[in-house]
Amino acid sequence: MMDLILFAAALFFTIWYFDRKRMEQGFLFYRRPLLAPRGTFGSAPNPKNIIQGYKWIDYRDLKIKFKHDKNTNTVYLDNFRFFDHFVEKSKIPEGVKNKIEKETVISLDANKLTQGVCIFGATGTGKSEMYYSLITQNWYMRALIHDIKQDFIKFFYKKNRDIIYNGGLDERSHIWDFMSESPHIQQAFFTNLLSSMLGEKKDYFSQAAQKRFTDTTKAIVSIYKDESTEKKWMLFLTAIKDLIASMSSGESKSDGDVSKTMDQILEIFELSAYFIIKGKRKTFVIEDFFKRDSQAKLYLSNIEAYKPALTPIFTGFIAAFTMVHASLDSYAAKKGDYTFYLLDEYLGFLNYLDKDTVDRIHLRLRSYGCCPISGLQKLPEKQELKDTILSSNYLLMYFGGSGKDVVDSLSDKLGKTEYWYEEENLSVDHKKNKNRSYSKQQKSMTLFSNDMMHGLGESYSHISFFPLLTTIYRGYTPQIPLKQIAEDIVATNIDEFYKLKYKDFTVREVSSFEEIFETQKKLSKIEEYKLWKKFQKTAENKKPSDDDLAKFKKENKLEEVDLELLFKKYILDKQILDNKMKLFSLNERVELNGKWQKIQGDPEQELKFIEEHNLFGALPGFFDFKTNSGEIDFDAENWE
Numbered sequence: 001m002m003d004l005i006l007f008a009a010a011l012f013f014t015i016w017y018f019d020r021k022r023m024e025q026g027f028l029f030y031r032r033p034l035l036a037p038r039g040t041f042g043s044a045p046n047p048k049n050i051i052q053g054y055k056w057i058d059y060r061d062l063k064i065k066f067k068h069d070k071n072t073n074t075v076y077l078d079n080f081r082f083f084d085h086f087v088e089k090s091k092i093p094e095g096v097k098n099k100i101e102k103e104t105v106i107s108l109d110a111n112k113l114t115q116g117v118c119i120f121g122a123t124g125t126g127k128s129e130m131y132y133s134l135i136t137q138n139w140y141m142r143a144l145i146h147d148i149k150q151d152f153i154k155f156f157y158k159k160n161r162d163i164i165y166n167g168g169l170d171e172r173s174h175i176w177d178f179m180s181e182s183p184h185i186q187q188a189f190f191t192n193l194l195s196s197m198l199g200e201k202k203d204y205f206s207q208a209a210q211k212r213f214t215d216t217t218k219a220i221v222s223i224y225k226d227e228s229t230e231k232k233w234m235l236f237l238t239a240i241k242d243l244i245a246s247m248s249s250g251e252s253k254s255d256g257d258v259s260k261t262m263d264q265i266l267e268i269f270e271l272s273a274y275f276i277i278k279g280k281r282k283t284f285v286i287e288d289f290f291k292r293d294s295q296a297k298l299y300l301s302n303i304e305a306y307k308p309a310l311t312p313i314f315t316g317f318i319a320a321f322t323m324v325h326a327s328l329d330s331y332a333a334k335k336g337d338y339t340f341y342l343l344d345e346y347l348g349f350l351n352y353l354d355k356d357t358v359d360r361i362h363l364r365l366r367s368y369g370c371c372p373i374s375g376l377q378k379l380p381e382k383q384e385l386k387d388t389i390l391s392s393n394y395l396l397m398y399f400g401g402s403g404k405d406v407v408d409s410l411s412d413k414l415g416k417t418e419y420w421y422e423e424e425n426l427s428v429d430h431k432k433n434k435n436r437s438y439s440k441q442q443k444s445m446t447l448f449s450n451d452m453m454h455g456l457g458e459s460y461s462h463i464s465f466f467p468l469l470t471t472i473y474r475g476y477t478p479q480i481p482l483k484q485i486a487e488d489i490v491a492t493n494i495d496e497f498y499k500l501k502y503k504d505f506t507v508r509e510v511s512s513f514e515e516i517f518e519t520q521k522k523l524s525k526i527e528e529y530k531l532w533k534k535f536q537k538t539a540e541n542k543k544p545s546d547d548d549l550a551k552f553k554k555e556n557k558l559e560e561v562d563l564e565l566l567f568k569k570y571i572l573d574k575q576i577l578d579n580k581m582k583l584f585s586l587n588e589r590v591e592l593n594g595k596w597q598k599i600q601g602d603p604e605q606e607l608k609f610i611e612e613h614n615l616f617g618a619l620p621g622f623f624d625f626k627t628n629s630g631e632i633d634f635d636a637e638n639w640e
Contacts, residue, residue: 023048026421026443029090033059033100043474044083044452045090047445053417054447057471059104065471066106073110073336075139077395078130078475080104081461083452106464106475108395110139113340113371114333115394116362120376122401126460127375130397131342132480134373141293141369143340144321146300146314146349150488152342153299157486161294163284165317166301166310167268168275171490173301175272176317177283179221179232181324185286186221187214188323188357193316196352197265216243229283233273240269265309274497286324290339303489315349322360325368332369339369346374350385358385362392378403391467397475398463400456407453413467416444447472506550506559529607531556532570535563569616576617586625593623 022029027045030036040046042056057065059080068074080101087097121127128151135143135156145152153164157172164173178189190213216239224232244266275281289298300314325339332338341361343349350358361372379386390396390409398410422438448463456462461476523531538544538552553559558566584592592613599605609615615622 023421025423026419026441029086031091031093033090033092033096043081044086044447047417047419047421047443049420051418051420051442053419053444054414054470054472055417056447057473059100059473062104062106062471062473065469066108068105068107069109073139074107075110075113075137076133077106077108078462078464078477080106081459081474081476083474084455101476106473110336110338110371111333112394113139113338113373114366114369116371116392117373117395117397118376118389118393119373119397119399120378120402120406121397121399121462122377125400125456126462126477127344127399129460129479130399130462130477131344131373131375132482133477134340135342136480136482138295140295140338140340140371142289142296142298143342144298144300144318145340145342146302146344146346148302148304148345150301150303152297153301154484154486154488155482156297157299159486161292162297162299163289164299164301165284166303166306167313168271168279168281169303169306169492169494170301171492173492174282174284175276177229177233177276177285178320179217179236180229180283180285181320183214183218183221185320185323186217188354189316189320190214190217191316192319192353192357193265193312195354196312196315196349199352212243213240216240230277233276237269237273240266265312268306268309268313270501271494271497274500275492278496286321287328290324290328293337301489311348312352315352318343318349318361319353319357322357322365322370325365325370326360328368330367333367335369337369338371341370341372341374343372344375347376347378347380350374350376350380350389351382358388362388376406377401379405379409394466394468396465396467398453398456398465400453400458400460400462402453407450410448410463410465411446413465414447414472417447418442418444504546506553509554509559526604526607528566529570530603531558532567533603533606535567570619571617572619572621573617577621580615580618580622584622589622590625593625596623 026047026049028036028040028048029045030041033041037048038060039055039058040048041058041060043059044056046055062080066077068076082092082097082101119127119130131152132155135145135152147153156162157164159172164170165176166173168175178186181189194213217236220232220235220239224235227235276283289296300310300317302310302314329335329337353361361370374389376389379389386409390413396410398406420440420442423441425439426436452463456474459476460479461474463472464475465472534556535552538548544552549563553561553563564571596606596609599609610619
């Protein structure tokens with residue numbers, strides 16, 4: 001009986017021993033990862049004999065390299081994960097797998113985050129959970145957050161601690177009082193704002209046109225520095241509106257481009273001024289925000305309906321924010337005073353930020369405690385910006401749905417892993433004897449494949465890659481149970497603003513449904529002239545008031561017509577009159593006046609006379625016969 005037991009035990013041990021590991025074409029597979037040679041057991045299979053190149057870091061090395069230190073400001077990043085195909089092929093027991101994944105926790109010294117983290121991935125693949133995890137941990141003093149769906153506001157906004165900025169579109173929002181910022185801060189704001197608005201046109205953008213906007217602000221701030229915030233905003237808005245009007249009517253194409261695009265975001269400025277002056281909304285300057293701690297948050301709330309206007313403003317604001325940050329304590333990082341820059345959808349800013357701002361975010365503000373965590377779905381097209389993203393960040397994280405360019409960039413970064421293994425060759429001779437020989441095979445492989453990326457989104461996992469540490473593994477950030485503590489948007493009622501803005505707006509009145517679809521026909525020359533004569537009677541003895549003009553437009557169904565443009569050729573032009581006076585002698589003018597008086601009251605004859613003698617813009621001054629002393633030397637109207 002004992003012999004049978006010993007035999008069974010020996011058989012079990014033999015099966016276990018020979019089944020505990022396998023080698024397939026140089027790759028190691030172990031049922032019990034603890035028995036694998038140190039440095040070989042990562043998220044996916046590694047070759048045993050690597051000549052050069054990357055490998056999946058061993059989970060045991062991860063524990064040592066990124067262990068949590070209670071004595072330092074440590075940030076939880078994620079947990080280690082195996083790829084499913086590796087688990088299946090290695091036949092790792094489920095309990096063993098779960099234990100390893102639960103206990104292998106990756107934590108970072110908060111100071112490492114000053115070197116930057118870039119997170120790639122599409123919506124709904126787990127990026128938000130990573131953001132939430134970082135926000136909920138107590139490692140930073142304050143945070144600048146680009147909130148495109150207002151989810152961060154919904155879960156984290158606290159009224160007496162945080163600031164929402166979006167030009168006043170949210171009732172809880174503050175207005176950024178950039179009129180109270182330093183001139184160089186204002187210049188950074190306008191430079192980057194205009195760059196974002198003009199997009200691809202910015203290469204042709206006149207520096208002079210840009211300077212006109214910044215100079216306008218500088219002038220108001222310096223000349224009216226002792227005025228109230230409300231007064232400075234009224235002056236600024238008036239000056240900008242006048243500047244846009246003058247640029248749009250100018251001959252410079254560059255000025256015209258700027259004025260047209262500036263018009264897009266003018267309404268946000270108008271709303272800001274309105275809420276400061278009429279709504280008594282709270283204001284802030286950037287330096288005051290940096291005085292806040294206790295994890296105060298400044299939300300750039302990019303409301304979808306206003307995104308085309310808000311994105312350029314936020315681009316300018318980020319540039320201004322970094323300028324202020326650069327003027328503060330350069331030893332902040334050593335003191336643990338970290339400012340968390342959560343820049344989701346970063347590409348919308350990155351393409352238009354000037355080089356100085358990009359360098360500040362990713363390089364120059366590290367000692368100041370700037371911790372940039374940026375989110376992108378694809379890489380920028382410009383090689384310089386692409387290099388900045390891929391080379392200047394401490395950590396690159398790849399979630400599911402990343403663009404092909406992103407996946408290719410990771411493959412390029414990892415390169416080829418070269419390895420060797422011994423291949424067994426079995427042969428049988430003529431006597432049916434089996435002969436074994438071994439040959440050394442050298443191969444190369446790509447550590448990361450597209451198939452691996454495609455599976456990440458379904459499991460909400462990701463690839464964590466530390467380029468400078470040559471460390472790569474598959475990670476997972478557990479979902480954090482969050483409770484909604486605030487409304488995502490408390491929309492401001494802006495009806496009164498629009499009533500004020502469009503108080504002079506009129507619309508053509510119709511008496512029937514059919515009239516709605518009637519287009520105003522183009523006036524004939526005689527119809528146009530008759531209207532001019534009618535308009536002259538309105539302005540016969542006095543300058544017509546706004547009410548007079550509105551009444552005239554309404555009576556003649558000209559609500560949508562610019563009267564000055566319509567009657568431009570009939571209005572007296574001094575330059576035209578002077579030229580006509582030089583062409584005709586006094587006697588010729590007297591003779592023409594006689595003919596003119598005879599046809600008065602007949603619009604068709606009058607128009608024919610004006611066309612024949614080309615007197616557009618010269619009447620009635622052409623028939624003014626006053627002497628230099630102001631006396632009339634003859635009776636023009638009764639001349640025959």
